[in-house]
Amino acid sequence: MSPLALIFLIIGIPALIGLAYIFVRGSAGLRRYILTRIGLLIPMVFILASLVFFVMRVLPGDPVRSSLGPKGSAETVARMREQLGLDDPLIVQYGRFLGDIVTLDFGNSLTGGRRPIIDEMSERFPATLELVIPAAGLALLIGIVGGTLAAARRKRPFDYALRLYSVVIYSIPVFWLGLIFQLVFGVRLGWTPIAGRIDPVIATTLERTTNILWLDAIITGNWAALWSSLSHLVLPVVTLGLILSGVFLRLTRVNVIETLQMEYIGAARARGIRERIVVGSHALKNAIIPVITLLGLQVAILLAGAVLTETVFSWPGMGQYLVQRISSRDYTAVQSVITMFAMLVALISLAVDIVYSLVDPRVRY
Amino acid sequence: MNLPVQDQETAVPQWEEELARVGFVRRLLRARKWYGADWWFVAISSVMVLAFIVVALFPQWFAPYGPHEQVGPRFLAPGETPDLPLLIVRADSGLSTLEDLATGPDDEVSRPPIAVLRGAPTAGALREQAALLDDELQESDSGLRLRPNIRRYDTVEEVLQAVQEGEAFAAVLSSVQYEEAAGQFPDLDAPSDISGGVASAGDFLLGTNQIGQDVYSRLIWGTRVALIIGFSASLVALFLGVPLGLVAGYAGGKIDRVMTVFMDSLYAFPGLILAIAITAVLGPSILNVIIAIAVLYIPTYYRIVRGQTLSVKQEVYVEAARSIGAKPSTILRRYIYPNVIPSVSIIFSVNIADAIITGAGLSFLGLGLPPSTADWGIDIARGQEFIQTAWWLVTFPGLAIMLVVLAFTMLGEGLTEILNPKLRDR
Amino acid sequence: MATSSDILYSVRNLTVEYETRHGVVKGVDDVSLDIRRGEILGLVGESGSGKSTLGKAMMRLRNGSARITSGELWFDGQNLMELSERQMRDLRGSRLGMVFQDPMTSLNPVQRIVEHLTETMLTHEPEWTEEEARARAEELVERLGIRRERVKDYPHQMSGGMRQRVMIALALALNCDLVIADEPTTSLDVIVEAKFLDLLKELRDEFNLTILLITHNIGVVAEVADRVAVMYAAKLVEIGDVNQVFEKPLHPYTEGLLKSVPNIELDSGALYKMEGSPPDLSSPPPGCRFHPRCPYMMEEVCPIYDPPFAPPEGASEDTRVACWLHHPHPQKVAIGA
Ligand SMILES: Nc1ncnc2c1ncn2[C@@H]1O[C@H](COP(=O)(O)OP(=O)(O)O)[C@@H](O)[C@H]1O
């Protein structure tokens, strides 16, 4: 079984079950909302995929010429064009492209072993997940805790320090932060490895099933591999997580401050509720709702950041794959990866909206 | 039965009403008086932004070297004086460069003796440089040759002694060694280094890179590329996004819905990845980078302008019921622009910051800009290879990006504080 | 005259200041007020006269930049100003309850009704079990005329009247002695308002409540209050029995207020409209604060001397007024001396 299918089992099945549960148990309004939202998913994927197609095909530049380079004879070019169906009318190509997306069959890569692109992606996708999920978690943790504390200590030095932090961290290019971390923690202090997912020697001893290395290491009880994979994971995750944390910090802070002005906060205090609970529960629960909505938009930053982070740390994920395929001018693969990213964005935004509808009882469409 | 309610608790403070009526500039000027907005944020960041603009316009005023000049030894650390192999001659000899030691067929000495320190790398450098010059001389058919007779001595003093006494025509020592001993040999002079450069020239504030370019100079020149990308991309996005938002908000109905779904999708998509795709197809050039990034920011303007237009449209309808129907151009000028300009100026500033970071990301990935461009992203990418030995190659361009982006972000932040009191935290 | 044991809450010379950009604003200026056990005391005044500031200060709740700068708050024999924040918190919600103006915004939108109630109960009575609290919550809500099942609703699923009853339920959850209701009916429509006021009266008898009913609606006061206090520009100007005040108002401001109420019987066309508008509290007029608007203003006294808030000459202790029409003029006192 391919890692992609396994990942789907691990994440997708529980998500589907959860969705079904919400669907059955939830109110009619909630059901309708979820259905509408799923309905909106399709145009979104469609538009994004079309955008990718448009960019790759209609903009000037011939993918075959550029993939073969100056060496390609007119004959090979023609043969390749035919193979790829590039001589068909654009509309036919477009239809085929959309069909490929539905069947998740992206064809074979033009370079290397000419393996099916979906297989190549399914190897890389877990690596990206392994990086992106803890990074998002870290960012949320820093953002929510920091933002709430800053809001509760408003206009005091702690608050100013965190505001400064969030502006500065926002201005730092993620790839540069990664390099500086490599420099400091990898090169100078020697605490962590500076590149890759796992020590190559240890890697040979690890049997892979999900291709999420620490998970595989736990499954097989390979503790050396677990340690190695975690130590490789630290720097990229911290890099990406810190970059993202600034946005969450700002959002949380502003929202908590705004919520603390609300009358129900005063009312809770008037009932003798402890301040810790007023801020940490009443205010935070309300403030977190807009933060969740914006989480969907931050996914874009997260994925873009992942591409750069993977490049810096030679992390063999989807981002690095994209960059490699661009430099080897494998446009089929490039197009497929970007489409995949588009679907991912659409799916995550769906998930975020559903979570939102659960957290905020007021959502009733 | 209610009491006369003069001063509703919900009443809008007077300054807020006044604020809505004045233009952009007066709003900026009065903000402090009205609601004590912090000026210093905008002040500091504007100064920074202006400074960067001046640097970008006139990099030659600040950079000691051109962006592509190879001016020094490779991998010189910041502040380190270049330890060049100097050519040392008697001050009265009339020799000034290594080339002056070339000999023709008529010269009595066909191989000029040159003194070096035994075991020092300068000997090798001398041999290489001499061979290089010799080749050039031969090619130029001048009949001259340069084949030094390299003599080795055990101490620096002995080397210099040899030149002083005429035993050798010249000596080659590293500048550090020469400076230590120079005091004892007042008759000697070091007119140049062996490659012909002026010996004292190298003062490389931030060091040099792997091909001997001055890191500081490239940093200065890089400002230009960064600001061009930032400003142009944001401007292009502004000129596309604002009209589109106006049209959608004004027209409403189907047009609005289609455009909004499209823009929302674009907005949700990871910008950098889209830019990667566009530049990968269009090929490397600064114009293509600008196009790719501009596309990403169209939705930000679109959304804010559309929203404002929608709400203004509602207000105008209410008013139109009482007064004469206003022409669209009047509505645009009187109602929409005053409301939209503050938000757009904030977005503009923040977008410049974003565009600079995205542009740097693209060039870091080796996409977008031609590889020799003096650009911070490119410099970081090229320095990455040497991160173990030459930390300064990646560190300084990154700091430069951070400072420029910080300036524009802070400007946006400050403008938000001043122009949009309702947005800032109460 | 009320004896001291009849008095549940006594405000003495309370001053509350707001720190603003335009300087210090006294939201409540040297106010003294007694609330008797079991009564409904109506507090009326225009918006901005300091009613909410007074109500919040009585619970020692922080409101923006407000600070109690002087005065004493005696509640059931103890001076609240001497309590620690912790002790104060224990009183809030268990003995001192508050109902706010807008029930829409004063309930936490992401908390179910029952959670509001049980949270309050368990905060003050930690030894109660979750089930006990829940049972009591349901019982209480039912008593207030809301179906038991609806406790599982979120605030936004209820009507304005229901939400306001929930707010009352929160004050009753632990049998508060004093409920400060700050414009509880302002956001309700007239029919709901009338029902709510009836309920309030019933509850007062049933639960031995004492209620400070803050409102800018004189009709509301007339309907339910036993006594009424009138506030103008951060100061109390008159207090007395409802019937007495309505029949024979002593202060020209009270008189103006009553005249401006549409009176069905008279129906004499044009409604009385008081001249001028309330002063800006950052620079209140000298002397009597009402003098610029007062039809009986006496040039040589009112703009110069601040009238005392005291019983008028010859009247009982129960009535107090701050107006030179009813007190010996300071000049006369000076001449007589
Ligand atoms: N948060 C605040 N900050 C500054 N001043 C305030 C604030 N709230 C109220 N005030 C001032 O206190 C005065 C009394 O306000 P308030 O107690 O709300 O009056 P009321 O409840 O009678 O309408 C107002 O005129 C206003 O100037």
Ligand SMILES: [Mg+2]
């Ligand atoms: Mg009020």
